[in-house]
Amino acid sequence: MKKIIYIANVRIPTEKAHGLQIMKMCEAFAASGREVELITPARLNAGFKNVDPFSFFKVRNIFRIHRIITIDPRFLLKFPAGFYIKFQSLFFIFGLVAYLLMKLDRHSSIIYTRDHYLLPVLKYFSDQLVFEIHDMPSKPKKYISVFEQCFKIVAITQGLKEELVNLGISEQKIIVAPDAVDLKDFEIADDKNEVRQKLGLPLNQKLAVYTGHLYDWKGADTLAHAVKYFNEDASAVFVGGTDSDIKHFKNQFSNNDKIIIVGRVDHKLIPSYLKAADVLVLPNSAKSKISKLYTSPMKLFEYMASGAPIVASSLPSIREVVGEQEVQFFEPDSAVSLAEAIKKVLADISLGERLAQQARRVVSQFTWDQRAKKIISTFNE
16 A cells, blocks of 8 residues: 655644644544555644644554644735745755655555645645645635646535536545544543533533634624624623634624634644533534635544534525534525524524434444545545
8 A cells, every 4th residue: 555645834733623623534544444644844832842643633653643844924024915824835845855856665655635736846746745624725726727736625615626526637536534533532421511611611601602713704793793682691602713803803702792602722622622512513614615615624634423403504605514404594695584593593492403413323424534535445555
């Protein structure tokens, strides 16, 4: 079996979801019997100094992480958006090429990456280049040739596959593999009130919980605006976000005593916050293509594994995974529709239990190990 070399221009560890997804996939590939090496840049990450990535992400230490020594031009962060990442990526490519030239036989390894801008370089280093696509490049036609040269393309949604096919990419080259979850992370013995006491959350309120980033297309603001339509005994809890986004969100909404802004927490605590919920909210916006068609939210699979009922935006990207038997849908970007959906689930206990039980049954099909095996099965070695 060929070794899998996963190349990712990311900080590891990181508070962002892509770090968790990459680490979980490397673990799953390794658990299938493959030798796996994750290659990342040695980028500065002051918030995670001396933090072990395997412990941070609750991933077994069964694969190697190699950090490419490269220039991290953080002084460019003060310039307009895009300057830093363009130069940082260029320096990473220089270091990566030097490493691969010394270490790699193009016939001995499968190269796997999520970074489309690395494809024109990586195609020279492996006969089997696999690209996992999470969003379309801003100028996708520039990448048609290199997409065609990939051995396989892993699309996280059917919407992404359709975009690629419309560009002329062979349907046979594309594997649709949504994101996944580690079910054992959500087996919590404590009951809801015990978890709330440990987390300092109110015991006398119905809690609608959102976990994740606070970017516009995530729709967290829709939930914040929906709070004014809640019944008196209900509040909204927000967990996650970058420091700057949390600060902005607090400036907007912290004066509302029915909004609890927890901020960023260790990912190990996310299952506990989900356990504390009466209803979980996935409020993605329909205004963005990435949200409407491309995203496969890991929080959806985590919500499904938690055992709590879910209220979600009615979007094609979400409906690829779940239907009305698993979640209560609402009209995207409508605070009124979201509030009504939440109130419906909170008022009908049997409905909430039925949705949660069915979601839990369905999510058993979406584990990281199953996802890795599906992808590997197409390698035809």
